[in-house]
Amino acid sequence: QVQLQESGPGLVKPSGTLSLTCAVSGGSITSNNWWTWVRQPPGKGLEWIGEIFHSGSTNYNPSLKSRVTISVDKSNNQFSLNLTSVTAADTAIYYCARDFQRFDPWGQGTLVIVSS
């Protein structure tokens, strides 16, 4: 079955760029699904960041749109998240998930702390 695994730096400096990758296994990223990013500040609720189709089409949350780029790497069966100009408010667990009209499955999540 499809499994997802997030990876990337756990610490990013303020004003820097947060970059994460989600590796997809057990299935192809070119299947008829979207691929999504969701984040969760420590002790708080879930926030949808955005999603991508393997063609490169994207949808972003307007609250983050000016700072977010999601891209797909078909050759490595993975997709990525870039978030620029980060502040402490971007400290969160970042999850990737498959989106086929619902988010399933999810990766285990990766904690990113924004701090100098």
Place this chain on the structure above:
Amino acid sequence: EVVLTQSPATLSLSPGERAILSCRASQSVSNYLAWYQQKPGQAPRLLIYDASSRSTGIPARFSGSGSGTDFTLTISSLEPEDIAVYYCHQRGSWPLTFGGGTKVEI
């Protein structure tokens, strides 16, 4: 943006009791409503999609209902392993949004 309001914030029940969780949308999302369970230290897990369809492997004690703006997740007989935070999520309108969650305690 569709705002999802979940109630109650916390639900304290005993094993075997019925749990009823509510999710109200600020505008109609048709039946494009899902429920996720999140246990401490874990990623969310899909329970219900399209308001009432149970995801693969989810026990029958979990059921969803509703359409439009009012939705309910029911756990018919609470088990100790059901201790978690439950989130509703709508995909009827952009941007996709989540409710604030209901914490179920036993």
